[in-house]
Amino acid sequence: MHDEGDALHARRALLKNGLLLAGAIAAPGAIAATRKGPDRITSADLRPVTPPPPPVFARPVTSPRVVRPELMRRAMAALDRHGSRVRRDRMAIVDFNAKSADQRFHFIDLANGRSTSLRVAHGSGSDPAHTGWLQRFSNQHGSNASCEGAFATADYYHGKHGRSQRLHGLDASNNNALERAIVIHGAWYANPDMIRTHGMLGRSQGCFAFAEDELEQVFARLGTGRMIYAAKV
Structure with a gap:
């Protein structure tokens, strides 16, 4: 039981x-x-979880206040065409539509969009009457004129203007640049006192001539293997 x-x-x-x-x-x-x-x-x-803020990306480089939009568009197109021959982190754009007294040589950092501008001289063959304005381009030997198009910065050397930098012309409009010795160099006629006394810079033989005390800044910002795009639009 x-x-x-x-x-x-x-x-x-x-x-x-x-x-x-x-x-x-x-x-x-x-x-x-x-x-x-x-x-x-x-x-x-x-409670709902607050989502993290969206990532901040660098804005596309257009620099409308520094480089005119059409010139920037052409420069970026040239960078796309020649991208295998130059580095794509920085470049320079030369606005030959501006007078030589203006800061018309623009360094553009493509990573963050920052820019720095300097004065640069043009060739005597591009401005025969010495008006301070570039009138024409030429790729011909003996023209003493500036040429337009995309350039690649090359090696440094010491010549009659001291330390200088060779350039390779990448387009049909400037492919004689190396043979014509179209280079970057410093020159007394590109110094700021020329603006005070003459209202314009002096003229080169087609080279990109800078103020003597700004030349090292140019070399440091460009280095080798970077593109310079020069045009008048």
Whole structure:
């Protein structure tokens, strides 16, 4: 009799536990709701999470306040054409539509869009009357004129103007640049006092001539293997 009562009691306990387990399965939140301590889910845990701010990308380089949009467009197209021959982190754009007294040689950092501008002289053959304005381009030997198009900066050397830098012409309009010795150099006639006394810079023989105390800045900003794009648009 005693064994039979124990068995009956065990069956009743098993049935009760089974019903409790079934209820927990049917309503799992019931167990979670009884949990205490730091692991308990509260309404604060259900608040929407604020998404992180979107990444900030460098704005496309257009520099409308420095380089005119059409000139910038042509320079970027030239960079795309000659991208395998030059480095694409920095370049220079020469706006020969401006007079020589203006800061018309623009260094453009393509990574952050920053720019720095300097004065540069043009060739005497491009401005025969010495007006301070470039009138024409020429790629011909002996023309003493500036030429337009894309150039790649090359090696440095010491010549009659001191330290200078050779240029390779990348377009049909300037492919004689190396043979014509169209280079970057410093010159007294490109110094700022020329503006004060004459209102314009002197003229080169087609080279990109800079103020003597600015030449090292030019070399540092350009280095080798970078593009200079010169045009009048």
